[in-house]
Amino acid sequence: xxxxxxxxxxxxxxxxxxxxxxxxxxxxxxxxxxxxxxxxxxxxxxxxxxxxxxxxxxxxxxxxxxxxxxxxxxxxxxxxxxxxxxxxxxxxxxxxxxxxxxxxxxxxxxxxxxxxxxxxxxxxxxxxxxxxxxxxxxxxxxxxxxxxxxxxxxxxxxxxxxxxxxxxxxxxxxxxxxxxxxxxxxxxxxxxxxxxxxxxxxxxxxxxxxxxxxxxxxxxxxxxxxxxxxxxxxxxxxxxxxxxxxxxxxxxxxxxxxxxxxxxxxxxxxxxxxxxxxxxxxxxxxxxxxxxxxxxx
Numbered sequence: 001x002x003x004x005x006x007x008x009x010x011x012x013x014x015x016x017x018x019x020x021x022x023x024x025x026x027x028x029x030x031x032x033x034x035x036x037x038x039x040x041x042x043x044x045x046x047x048x049x050x051x052x053x054x055x056x057x058x059x060x061x062x063x064x065x066x067x068x069x070x071x072x073x074x075x076x077x078x079x080x081x082x083x084x085x086x087x088x089x090x091x092x093x094x095x096x097x098x099x100x101x102x103x104x105x106x107x108x109x110x111x112x113x114x115x116x117x118x119x120x121x122x123x124x125x126x127x128x129x130x131x132x133x134x135x136x137x138x139x140x141x142x143x144x145x146x147x148x149x150x151x152x153x154x155x156x157x158x159x160x161x162x163x164x165x166x167x168x169x170x171x172x173x174x175x176x177x178x179x180x181x182x183x184x185x186x187x188x189x190x191x192x193x194x195x196x197x198x199x200x201x202x203x204x205x206x207x208x209x210x211x212x213x214x215x216x217x218x219x220x221x222x223x224x225x226x227x228x229x230x231x232x233x234x235x236x237x238x239x240x241x242x243x244x245x246x247x248x249x250x251x252x253x254x255x256x257x258x259x260x261x262x263x264x265x266x267x268x269x270x271x272x273x274x275x276x277x278x279x280x281x282x283x284x285x286x287x288x289x290x291x292x293x294x295x296x297x
Contacts, residue, residue, distance in 0.1 A: 011038065011052055014059035018067045025071035028203075033076050037066045040080045073204035085131040088138060091160045092129050095153025097214035099131035102273040103191050106246045106280045107135045109271060110189040113242040114140045117186050123148065123236060125174040125190040125229050128214060130158035130167070132189055137165040146170065146185075148177040151213050175228045178236060182290070188233035191246040196222035223251060227258060230283075234264045237285040244271075244282040252278035263288040 015034050022030035039049045041060040069079050075098055077083040083092040085099045086107060092098055110132065114120040119142045124133040127147035137145045145167045149155045155171045162169050170177055174192065194217035201207045201215070218224030226247055233243040243265075247255055252270050259265045265283040273279040 009059045011049070011057045011059045012054070014038070014063055015049075015053055018064065021067055021071055025073065027070060027073070033070055034067065036076060037070060037079065038063060040082075041066065073208065075205045075209050078209060083129065083131070086135045086139070088131070088134055088161075090129055090131055090134065092157060094209070095151065095211055096129040096157040097154065097210055099129060102275075102277075102279055103131065103246055104135075105271065105273045106189065106191060106244060107132045109244045109280065109282060110187050110242075111136055111139050113244075114143055114187050118142070119144065120186040121184060122146070122187040122189065123178065123181075123185050125177070125188060125232060126150070126192045126214075126225075127158050127162075127169070128154050128191070130161040130169070132191060133158075133167050133169075134161050134165055136187075136189070137162070137167050144168075146178065146181075148172050148174050150174065151211065153211065154214065174225070174232055177232070182235045183238055185236045186238060186241050188229075188236055188241065188243045189245070190226075190229040190233070190243075192225040192229045193217045194222045194226050194247050194251060196220055221251070221254065222248065223254060223258075226251070226255060230255075230259060230262075230265075234262070234285065235290045239285055239287045241285040242282065243285065244280055246280045249277045249279060252281060255281045259283045264290065 018034035019031045022033055027033055035046045035049055039046045041063055066079055077092050077098045083090045083099050086104050114122055121144045122136050123146040125148050127133050127149045130147055133145050133147035147162055147167050148170045149158050150173050158169055193215055195215045217226055229245055256268050256270055259268045264286055266286045267284040269282050270278050271280045
């Protein structure tokens with residue numbers, strides 16, 4: 001697809017043509033994406049772009065180059081370099097999992113609990129681009145926020161998003177990170193990889209562009225890394241500490257059962273996302289000691 005944008009083509013006509021091209025390519029939200037790409041090039045909000053189109057403004061140069069990328073199912077966020085999460089604008093690109101709207105509900109649960117505490121210590125296990133950790137640092141005044149990421153590529157994106165917010169970012173494995181901090185955190189939150197090994201995402205934006213290390217949770221049921229996150233949360237939390245984790249809807253019963261079977265957890269609750277699906281589970285850390293932990297006199 002070549003860029004046929006010219007000074008003669010109006011923004012209104014270009015938006016209509018781009019919408020048709022994206023629809024033909026199977027893009028799920030062609031009209032919205034056409035407007036967002038124009039807004040990105042023009043440096044204007046979408047509402048202003050719509051007004052400009054009505055007033056007969058010209059289409060921006062290079063517009064259909066971006067439309068061509070999107071028609072190839074390159075994620076919109078990779079083209080613009082920006083993902084929106086809650087009230088934040090995050091830097092994203094190849095190598096980092098693009099934050100999803102449903103994860104905002106998980107962040108909300110962690111934020112709500114952290115806001116009940118004075119200077120809470122919070123850690124985000126498997127932070128990816130840093131979305132959850134950044135939201136907590138932004139919305140919980142005085143929180144001491146940590147984030148752990150295993151992938152060097154994702155860590156680089158998280159660094160851009162978290163260091164300006166004074167989050168302590170660690171390149172490490174969620175299974176054993178922060179061992180020297182065991183029993184010191186008030187809140188642990190995680191959106192670990194959880195797709196089963198045999199499940200292949202249908203959307204090209206996910207299958208071809210999200211890093212596989214951020215998708216697949218390990219094992220036929222995808223629960224190896226989610227359970228590892230729960231085990232790490234159990235050792236990291238203080239008694240009474242709060243754990244919340246995102247997962248697939250079909251995994252909710254299994255995760256709740258695993259947590260209820262572990263004496264280190266109490267008050268196990270399943271939470272719904274904005275569409276009513278069981279997409280996260282929370283639990284409260286009991287006084288029960290971790291296996292191998294020293295006995296206090």
